Amino acid sequence: MTGGDTGSAGARRAPRADSAIPGLPPWADEDTPVFVISIAAEFSGMHAQTLRSYDRIGLVSPGRASGGGRRYSVRDIALLREVQRLSQEEGVNLAGIKRIIELEREVDQLTDRLAEVTDELARSQTRLQALAEQAGRSGDLLPVRRTQSVVVWQPAQQRRRPAPDDPGQE
Numbered sequence: 001m002t003g004g005d006t007g008s009a010g011a012r013r014a015p016r017a018d019s020a021i022p023g024l025p026p027w028a029d030e031d032t033p034v035f036v037i038s039i040a041a042e043f044s045g046m047h048a049q050t051l052r053s054y055d056r057i058g059l060v061s062p063g064r065a066s067g068g069g070r071r072y073s074v075r076d077i078a079l080l081r082e083v084q085r086l087s088q089e090e091g092v093n094l095a096g097i098k099r100i101i102e103l104e105r106e107v108d109q110l111t112d113r114l115a116e117v118t119d120e121l122a123r124s125q126t127r128l129q130a131l132a133e134q135a136g137r138s139g140d141l142l143p144v145r146r147t148q149s150v151v152v153w154q155p156a157q158q159r160r161r162p163a164p165d166d167p168g169q170e
Helices: 037-044 048-057 074-088 094-138
Strands: none
Touching: 037 048, 037 074, 048 074, 074 094
């Protein structure tokens, strides 16, 4: 279970922690919510009530334990540190910080999508190149039926039926 209000864990990117967080179990990664609020508050240098407030307004949304208690991941703690830096060092208000976080998540999602499309394009180009090489041996990239038929097409509104008294018809 990962915390967050943006969906997939891949879309929840935040700055990496400045230093290693002690106490992370060996089975946990940076998105695994393992830290209770008091520990997360200590690691982030904030008061637990501040973390609750940030959760309420949607700045940092930790995971939840089965009993409902908040559980913070290493990524959540790094995000809390970034919120604190933006607020204290840059003078950004909480609404601005929330928008910055949203935009960074959107950029991450778009970057991931661009990577997917780029990979797909590379695979398509490789396949097209393979087909072109086959065509060089067989003559055509795609099989074409060759015929000697000629078909004349006239749009329906331009067709003219000869009138029975038309002198040019004989």
